[in-house]
Amino acid sequence: MNSGIRNVAAGAAILAASSAWAADEGLVVLDWPSYDDEFLFPGYIEKHGDMPSFSMFGEEEEAFQKLRAGFKADLAHPCSQSVSKWREAGVIEPFDPSRIERWDDVNAAVKEAFNFDDGYYLVPADWGTTSLTYRADLVDESEVQSLQVFLDPEYAGRVSIGDNVDDAYALAYLAVGQTDWTKATEEDFQKASDWLRQAHQNVRAYWVDGAELAQLMGSGEVLISWAWNETAVTMSADGHNVVSNRETIEGSSDWFCGYANVSNQANDEAKAYDFINAWMEPRVADYLVNVWGYGHGNATAMADLGDDAINVGLGEVSVPVLSQVPMDHNLRERMIAEFEVIKAGF
């Protein structure tokens, strides 16, 4: 859920899904819409002269069910929350780090988070931050220093939260003072759910993708949102006075996605590693940060980008950051169910 779907409207996703098949059948990548962008793996095209074949999905569960049903692919692009489940179901297998040229540059914290008993399951590719984002021309800065503003009756009908269980609960856990959801207790879960239930009263709409949120905020209908860093970046570029505050007293959140090695392979693995190696090049980090507004999995390249990363809301912050790392699957399934109950108004 936390991924590049974020900048694509649902309609565009469907169009992309039907038209994104490229020529080279030697590598099949199961990916989010719009990741079939040649600038994300220029090294691969230089080496093989052609794009890999892409098959698109709009939601990770859809991709998971496709793989379980026997779809043959070489690589897939899940986000942090799905990896353990996919691994337990046996649809993905570990990578061989010695075949990844820039393995030492790859974000250590993230790659180690997916170092299970039998090896590394995820090469972190893209990441971003989720934070309180507001219309600076209509809301005073002093009002948005705490996440509790989402409960303020003054903003009833003027706030928006993503239709995404991980982001929503990241917000709720932060708001009730739990900054690491792997340590969340039953009581934390109840408190977070109650908080979301209260926030629901103020929510105008649960935004599904960045374009929808941009419309909601651009018109002034929504003044305060819980949004990805790209929203403030792209909306400011369009001339809107939209600012994100990642340093609210309770903190903010971050998410990441990456490539996983599919067990039911369509082809020899060599091209899959070429693709990963192409993705990890510093020039791709530059492109991803400056054009997409996302972070890149190559930590060394990110550090070299310096201010570019800070400008798009990916720098260090001094408040707690709830990292959307894998959590207990029982708790997550309950979060999913509870979020839907809350959204339905119960």
Added chain:
Amino acid sequence: MPNSSRFAKWRRSEAFRGLALASPPFLYALTMLAAPLAAVVLFSFWTQDYLTLDRTPTWNNYKTAWTEAIYQALMLRSLKVSALVTAATVILSFPIAYYVSFRVSPRRKTLWIFLITIPFWTSYLMRIFLWKVILGYNGVVNGSLMGLGLIEEPLTFILYNQNAVILTLSHAWAPFAILPIFVALERIDRSLLEASEDLGDGPVRRFFRVTLPLAMPGVLAAAVIVFIPTIGDYVTPRLVGGPNGLLIANMIELQFKKANNAPLGAALAISAMLIVTIISIIFLWLNRRYIRSRA
């Protein structure tokens, strides 16, 4: 060789030719419609346990679907929205069908019907997004009303709620209501209208005593055609429904995907189908009774 000759004879019979003709579509319907439906029914009695399916038959999914407040509320909300959509669509479509049937010259009727379908050449998603533009915070409706000085603040009750779902669906399904009503109106013998006028009916009485009763089969058909699909629609509520506009179909989609509980999704789907079937049967029964009482 009595057997083979009997077979040869049977092969020449009308029964064989009938069967041969009907078999391919029958098999097609069986594999494409009955088999998936049977799979859904089967699923609804199983239990999902994280990654594995427990195949012990159980009624638990149905118990959950029928007793938990959230599913009851969503089901009732869906029925209410569908009923309102059906009413709005039929009431708004009737005058159009009436105009085309009674006022447009016979030579131009086909052209008119053709023109009515033109807006529906655009993708449905596109039309939903257009409604969002029209109903939005700084959209066409709010912009006009504020420009005229009729309102100070933009109206917010027109988008991201059930009203928006009803409006968008009514617009989308209008041609499916116009056509059956138009056909029913076309079949009315115009001399009956003259007769009622000769016997002293004014235009209003004539409409209610002759035109409307004779058009009733078309109206009921339109109602069924609109009601059944709208209860299963999940795109419209997702895009214009907002926080309180989600319907049962959204919940079914969610169970199959994010919530990872296909058996509960199947039980909800079967329950919704049962309810729709019962309502449709009532409609059809009303229609038959109506026709019989007129005959």
